[in-house]
Amino acid sequence: MAKSFSIKRQPGFATIAMFCFFLLYLPIATLVVYSFNSGMSIATWEGFSLRWFESAWNNQQVVEASWRSLQIAAVAAVIATACATLAAIATTRTGPYRGLTFKYSVINMPLLVPEIVTAVALLILFSRVKVWTGYSGLGYLIVAHAAFCVPFAYMPIRARLESMDLSLEKAAADLYASSFQTFRYVTLPLLWPGILAGLMLAFVISLDDVVITEFVKSGGQDTLPTYMLGQLRRVVTPEMNAISTVFLVLSLAIVTLFFFLSRTPQKDNE
Amino acid sequence: MTDTRTTAAHGGAIGLHGIKKWFGTFQAVDNVSLEIRSNEFFTLLGPSGCGKTTLLRMIAGFELPTEGQVLLDGVDISRLLPNQRPVNTVFQNYALFPHLTVSENIGFGLKMLGKPKSEVDSVVKDMLKLVHLDGRGNNPVTQLSGGQQQRVALARALAPRPKVLLLDEPLSALDLKLRKSMQMELKRLQLETGITFVFVTHDQEEALTMSDRIAVMSTGTVRQVGSPWDIYDRPAERFVADFIGETNFLEADVISVSGERARVRLSSGAEINATYPEGITPKGKVTIVVRPEHARLGSPGSGMLEGVLDDIVYLGTDNHFHVKVDGGSTFIVRQQNAKSGPCGFSEQDRVGIAINDDVAQILRD
Numbered sequence: 001m002a003k004s005f006s007i008k009r010q011p012g013f014a015t016i017a018m019f020c021f022f023l024l025y026l027p028i029a030t031l032v033v034y035s036f037n038s039g040m041s042i043a044t045w046e047g048f049s050l051r052w053f054e055s056a057w058n059n060q061q062v063v064e065a066s067w068r069s070l071q072i073a074a075v076a077a078v079i080a081t082a083c084a085t086l087a088a089i090a091t092t093r094t095g096p097y098r099g100l101t102f103k104y105s106v107i108n109m110p111l112l113v114p115e116i117v118t119a120v121a122l123l124i125l126f127s128r129v130k131v132w133t134g135y136s137g138l139g140y141l142i143v144a145h146a147a148f149c150v151p152f153a154y155m156p157i158r159a160r161l162e163s164m165d166l167s168l169e170k171a172a173a174d175l176y177a178s179s180f181q182t183f184r185y186v187t188l189p190l191l192w193p194g195i196l197a198g199l200m201l202a203f204v205i206s207l208d209d210v211v212i213t214e215f216v217k218s219g220g221q222d223t224l225p226t227y228m229l230g231q232l233r234r235v236v237t238p239e240m241n242a243i244s245t246v247f248l249v250l251s252l253a254i255v256t257l258f259f260f261l262s263r264t265p266q267k268d269n270e
Numbered sequence: 271m272t273d274t275r276t277t278a279a280h281g282g283a284i285g286l287h288g289i290k291k292w293f294g295t296f297q298a299v300d301n302v303s304l305e306i307r308s309n310e311f312f313t314l315l316g317p318s319g320c321g322k323t324t325l326l327r328m329i330a331g332f333e334l335p336t337e338g339q340v341l342l343d344g345v346d347i348s349r350l351l352p353n354q355r356p357v358n359t360v361f362q363n364y365a366l367f368p369h370l371t372v373s374e375n376i377g378f379g380l381k382m383l384g385k386p387k388s389e390v391d392s393v394v395k396d397m398l399k400l401v402h403l404d405g406r407g408n409n410p411v412t413q414l415s416g417g418q419q420q421r422v423a424l425a426r427a428l429a430p431r432p433k434v435l436l437l438d439e440p441l442s443a444l445d446l447k448l449r450k451s452m453q454m455e456l457k458r459l460q461l462e463t464g465i466t467f468v469f470v471t472h473d474q475e476e477a478l479t480m481s482d483r484i485a486v487m488s489t490g491t492v493r494q495v496g497s498p499w500d501i502y503d504r505p506a507e508r509f510v511a512d513f514i515g516e517t518n519f520l521e522a523d524v525i526s527v528s529g530e531r532a533r534v535r536l537s538s539g540a541e542i543n544a545t546y547p548e549g550i551t552p553k554g555k556v557t558i559v560v561r562p563e564h565a566r567l568g569s570p571g572s573g574m575l576e577g578v579l580d581d582i583v584y585l586g587t588d589n590h591f592h593v594k595v596d597g598g599s600t601f602i603v604r605q606q607n608a609k610s611g612p613c614g615f616s617e618q619d620r621v622g623i624a625i626n627d628d629v630a631q632i633l634r635d
Contacts, residue, residue: 167365170332173352174359175379176430185378189369 035241076145160194281466282433316487573624
């Protein structure tokens with residue numbers, strides 16, 4: 001029997017693959033390793049210690065910035081996911097109509113517009129709003145984060161809606177469910193994993209943002225990434241590595257959860 | 271009304287008046303008018319793409335007719351939403367709610383209608399019994415076999431006591447044996463509940479087995495409506511005769527017409543009686559149909575046609591004899607194997623074909 005083509009049997013496949021993984025993960029591995037360095041250097045190994053984790057934990061600024069990051073990410077992710085859910089339903093549960101493609105583009109625009117443009121635009125807008133209202137709290141950061149998180153939350157929700165069997169909603173309508181009841185009792189329960197996945201993706205994206213936050217934040221509103229950026233300009237200690245490591249673990253945990261939630265639930269097994 | 275089966279049965283009557291349906295430039299249904307009677311098992315039969323499912327979806331409310339009306343017990347329901355019609359559907363792929371249990375699926379319709387929980391529970395219990403799924407109520411539907419899912423879909427559609435139950439090729443996903451038993455099951459449910467069933471299928475045998483009446487459809491139009499017997503023995507046109515079962519087509523000349531019969535002369539010169547469809551007066555050259563089991567094979571000169579036995583196909587219960595009739599065409603005779611052993615004919619024999627009395631039917635052209 002003739003063997004079919006397989007990329008795995010091409011010469012050098014394994015080598016190239018290993019090399020790519022190596023390049024991708026070597027810097028991160030180095031960063032994690034040096035977070036356990038007992039010395040002051042992020043390049044010379046002096047022995048194992050947890051002192052930088054301890055030092056970060058006791059650093060009031062780090063704790064405050066982390067807490068602020070989490071608050072902003074949580075609220076922004078909820079707002080973004082709610083908008084994304086509505087957008088996803090509107091773009092998948094109506095017949096094709098003029099302007100649908102345009103709508104897709106508008107929803108996904110934040111992915112394409114250079115972040116720096118959005119950042120400057122928001123800076124100008126919010127500085128006006130600040131003058132008018134006098135409000136200068138975290139609200140601006142939350143709104144800004146929610147805005148650029150929408151397309152990320154939108155993607156898994158739309159994917160889930162598109163893979164859903166449309167005859168289920170038809171069956172519900174056939175069984176006397178109004179359109180709201182159909183949504184409440186059929187669409188929403190089946191969409192739930194997609195919504196959670198969108199929520200977590202939005203959360204991680206918000207947690208990670210530097211550019212827009214840097215432009216929009218007022219004094220004393222550092223998030224963890226902007227705080228770290230500020231620190232790097234002064235003195236670099238393995239404390240940065242320790243914070244990054246914790247960040248990494250948190251993100252990995254969320255991504256893992258995302259993976260399990262976005263897997264299609266059990267199909268008919270017979 | 272808690273016990274659903276003691277409630278006086280009333281199936282709704284459906285009237286389709288001049289239904290036309292266009293999808294863009296494609297016409298799926300072309301001027302269909304049908305009366306589906308109360309309490310009957312009515313089948314829409316036709317090849318795929320003939321418009322039968324579109325017609326069903328217009329009764330359910332998933333599609334709106336471009337022109338024409340859908341009446342339920344004389345009331346125009348053409349523009350109502352699906353959830354406003356006392357009509358339920360059994361979907362081809364069942365469309366069971368995967369996040370709900372068997373009982374929750376069956377009770378869904380009643381819950382949406384706002385029935386109290388006690389009533390929902392008691393109806394669900396009755397329904398589980400009706401479809402032989404007692405004790406499976408708390409199972410997730412995803413863990414059921416195809417046949418069981420099919421029965422849940424039926425119970426779910428029957429639970430709200432619809433006036434009409436619509437079935438969209440519900441048996442096509444089942445294997446042959448299960449399909450046979452579900453056919454009996456469906457017929458039983460229809461008789462027990464007294465609900466009007468409108469069944470869509472492309473399987474002629476299924477249609478003949480279960481239906482009170484059948485509408486044969488092709489390219490968006492209804493070609494013939496009648497009892498299974500009418501459709502099989504008295505097909506009105508070539509499409510119907512050809513789509514249902516095996517058929518011999520013969521050319522003939524009409525000699526005379528008296529009452530419901532016409533006297534026709536076959537190419538061999540023999541004369542036989544033939545019935546003809548309503549609404550035409552046969553004359554001149556016509557095509558007649560004779561089912562293979564309505565003719566007998568005999569010695570040459572014994573029948574109405576003569577020819578050479580071309581092929582014998584042994585099918586266990588029957589033999590199919592393919593006879594090359596003098597003059598060109600092939601005529602198939604089907605004879606039951608009432609005895610074991612050889613059939614008494616061999617290939618290349620000269621044989622005669624006798625056509626039974628009162629079996630030939632003239633086609634509308």
